[in-house]
Amino acid sequence: MDRQALVIGVGMTRFVGFRADAGIRDLVAEAARNALLDAGSSLSAIDLGVAAYESDHFNRQMSLGHVLAETVGLTGKPTVRVEGGGATGALAIQTAVTAIQAGSARAVLVFGGETNGRSVDRATATEILALSADFEWEMPLFGTFAAPYALMITEHMRRYGTTAEQFAEIAVKNRRIALHNPDAHKGMSITVGEVRGSAPLADPYRLFDASLLSDGAAAVLLATRDWAQAHSPTFRDRPPVAIAGTAAVTDHPRLSDRPEEMFPHFAAKRLAARQAYRMAGIDHPSEQIDLAEVYDSFSGAELQAYEDLGFCPVGEGGQAAGEGRFDLDGLIPVNTSGGLLGRGSAVGATGIAQAVEVVRQLRGEVEGERAVSDPRIGVTDTHAGVGALAVVNVFERLA
Numbered sequence: 001m002d003r004q005a006l007v008i009g010v011g012m013t014r015f016v017g018f019r020a021d022a023g024i025r026d027l028v029a030e031a032a033r034n035a036l037l038d039a040g041s042s043l044s045a046i047d048l049g050v051a052a053y054e055s056d057h058f059n060r061q062m063s064l065g066h067v068l069a070e071t072v073g074l075t076g077k078p079t080v081r082v083e084g085g086g087a088t089g090a091l092a093i094q095t096a097v098t099a100i101q102a103g104s105a106r107a108v109l110v111f112g113g114e115t116n117g118r119s120v121d122r123a124t125a126t127e128i129l130a131l132s133a134d135f136e137w138e139m140p141l142f143g144t145f146a147a148p149y150a151l152m153i154t155e156h157m158r159r160y161g162t163t164a165e166q167f168a169e170i171a172v173k174n175r176r177i178a179l180h181n182p183d184a185h186k187g188m189s190i191t192v193g194e195v196r197g198s199a200p201l202a203d204p205y206r207l208f209d210a211s212l213l214s215d216g217a218a219a220v221l222l223a224t225r226d227w228a229q230a231h232s233p234t235f236r237d238r239p240p241v242a243i244a245g246t247a248a249v250t251d252h253p254r255l256s257d258r259p260e261e262m263f264p265h266f267a268a269k270r271l272a273a274r275q276a277y278r279m280a281g282i283d284h285p286s287e288q289i290d291l292a293e294v295y296d297s298f299s300g301a302e303l304q305a306y307e308d309l310g311f312c313p314v315g316e317g318g319q320a321a322g323e324g325r326f327d328l329d330g331l332i333p334v335n336t337s338g339g340l341l342g343r344g345s346a347v348g349a350t351g352i353a354q355a356v357e358v359v360r361q362l363r364g365e366v367e368g369e370r371a372v373s374d375p376r377i378g379v380t381d382t383h384a385g386v387g388a389l390a391v392v393n394v395f396e397r398l399a
Contacts, residue, residue: 002224005100007241007395008107008232009039010356015185015216015344018117024059025071027217028113031349032072035109035219040233043072046221047105049079052092052112053348057128058119072111072219085132085384086295087248088112089218089351090391094246096222106227112348113217125213132385134253146210146298148255148386150202153300156264157204162303162318164204168195169321170299171208174335177328178342180370183353185214185344195299209299214344218352220359241362244377245280245394247272253388266301266387270308273381273392277310280394282377285310289332290375291361293354295382296339305381306334309392328369336361336370351391354380362397 011034013019013027022030036043049072051065061067065081084091089112096108120128129145142148156162172190179187190208198207222243228235251268252258258267273285282288292309296302303317311332312320320326326334337343337357340350358378360366376397383390 009221011035012218015214031217087382107223111219114346116213117215146202160315166318167300174339174341178338211340212344216346218349244396245276247275269390276392
């Protein structure tokens with residue numbers, strides 16, 4: 001039986017600071033419709049829906065999964081709701097892959113969204129996001145979600161000589177790239193000096209080091225080859241893209257419980273990458289991976305990911321960022337969408353939007369200076385909390 005999961009259709013909305021004309025249902029419906037149009041498929045032959053969203057509070061709806069299932073037209077079909085913090089969308093994709101590999105579904109529509117923009121006031125949003133840390137033991141100490149990230153990058157700076165200017169280069173890079181992405185929340189032409197001169201959050205991080213909170217949605221249709229040949233008229237017109245590897249790994253939620261040697265690193269991300277690479281047959285990630293969408297919740301988190309994903313040796317992330325080693329013309333183009341810093345972050349949609357970008361790149365559908373030349377393998381990386389859960393998905397063009 002054919003049980004390889006192929007990406008048959010992708011779609012998303014533009015990520016924006018606030019969609020006054022649309023709520024979460026409208027956004028998800030738009031993204032799902034775009035994915036189905038991309039596949040040329042109808043809902044009738046889909047076996048399963050996977051709904052991805054993080055917060056009932058931002059979306060202002062309890063039990064949203066079945067509401068979204070009805071909205072996209074899957075009433076009468078089974079739907080699973082997945083939540084994994086910032087990794088929610090990527091975890092939803094892994095859930096769909098598992099269903100296909102198990103033989104319980106031949107076609108799965110994954111859809112996710114969030115209204116993180118201005119659905120609640122900024123003070124309330126800060127409180128909600130802080131709940132991503134351990135509520136009983138860490139939130140009373142940190143107060144905001146920036147603080148634990150700041151602690152990690154501060155130790156990286158102490159241990160390896162990383163500088164604030166080096167990770168500010170990532171903020172400059174991603175916001176510049178977003179200027180050329182029509183789906184991006186906010187591209188900017190800024191300098192390292194302007195990043196360092198922006199409002200302080202938790203030292204050494206400044207406002208322009210932090211990702212954007214967005215309204216948006218994204219969707220992907222996964223299916224077997226047999227299903228695609230029978231139900232997707234567009235399948236034969238472009239190179240097939242498979243999910244070649246996927247892994248999800250957890251770590252201690254509290255920084256204080258993690259071993260000292262791994263304090264400035266995302267241990268779960270490192271292990272998830274190894275497992276996903278092994279499944280995909282990747283032995284030398286810096287040589288075999290052609291592009292990556294990385295979880296840049298803060299600019300320094302992308303720098304740390306360079307090392308934990310195996311793109312550069314441990315301790316060299318700062319040097320790599322300063323050299324532009326992972327810019328569009330670099331060794332591995334990272335965050336060709338603009339990342340969370342530029343494209344934005346609608347949490348439930350983020351990992352799915354990363355997949356949309358990677359698949360479009362692998363198909364050769366991205367034009368202009370964001371386009372990667374003849375890519376074959378792309379990776380998405382997301383995490384929840386401060387790396388308490390990490391999900392790495394590997395996409396491969398098969399022709």
